[in-house]
Amino acid sequence: MAQSPPDKAEATAAVQEASLAEQVKAIIAKYDSEMNAFYEAYQATKDDEARNDLFAKLYPKPGPYMERLGAIVKKAPEDPASLNAILWMLGNRVTKDQRAEFLGVLLAHHITADEIGVACQAVSRDASIATEKFLRRVITVSKSHEAVGHATYALAGVLGRRISFKERLTKNFDLNQPDMVRTYGKEVVKLCEASSAKDLAAERKALLETVRDKFGDVPRYNSTLGKAAKGQLFEAERLQIGMVAPDIQGDDLDGVDFKLSDYRGKVVFLDFWGDW
């Protein structure tokens, strides 16, 4: 077989790809260096006034960076550089429309990338329909153990937030509470109203058990998904209002052992605190 000559179009594409990747890298690096400069100056401030002043002057506004990265994503959504741009943007502050748009791009072009787990972590505090759809898709198609683990854990979080919305709704909170509508959109509030708390809780529990049993080893911050899932399950099963509090036993600050159940007969105000 004759060797084919280097494909011109391919070569050009390679150059372009490298340059997009470089552009994204440079934009993020510039933001990071501005952020470092801000923190250095912040360390040196003496009072609140100086800090406020500094914040107004030096704190890098992500807006212009997001605009430039967003333009790259629009131009070449399928490029791996766009994946990196989106992962960075999701980790910063995005509006719910931006989030939905970026998740749509990830769904269309990058769903099988190993790094998709980073996106699942970045949206883990959201409860929107776009996020739910994205996470369910990752769980179905991703081959990355870490990504599926993070998606499963994050989906349990989405359902958990819907459960607490429902609790608020049943306590006669206004359905159109501005904060809920602003954060997640009217459709999520409607969805919460229509779904059954029991079903939501059952699916959430099953997801957390899957994380505990199959993805317990996956790192999450300085811990693991397994530990996080166990904590969530314990809270759902043992720490709800109306349940008898699990006992606490251990040393006090002088090294003397004592138990929560020693205080039966008294109302206990239990305060998880630190002097910070």
Next chain:
Amino acid sequence: MYPHERSLVKDYESRPFALLGVNSDEDLDKLKVRMEKENITWRSWRNGGSTSGPISTQWNVSGWPTIYLIDSKGVIRYKNVRGDALDEAIEKLVAEAEASK
């Protein structure tokens, strides 16, 4: 938080009420100096000197402070109540405890 807690401890001194802490400070010596200064007299478990200590991990605590109100029978009745709602909840539970004696 401390002034509110100090006044609760004082107001409920002779009633069936206890403020108990789970403390996550790393430096115990420094903490004790601070407690002396702030007049923090209530008892706390030591949570392994870290926010990822064993008690807060088991109780799935991810924000500080986290508050639970437990009634005299040991039942969890309120979570993360603050301000006036906290005062009202404590008074309600303490009155319940007194009535059941």
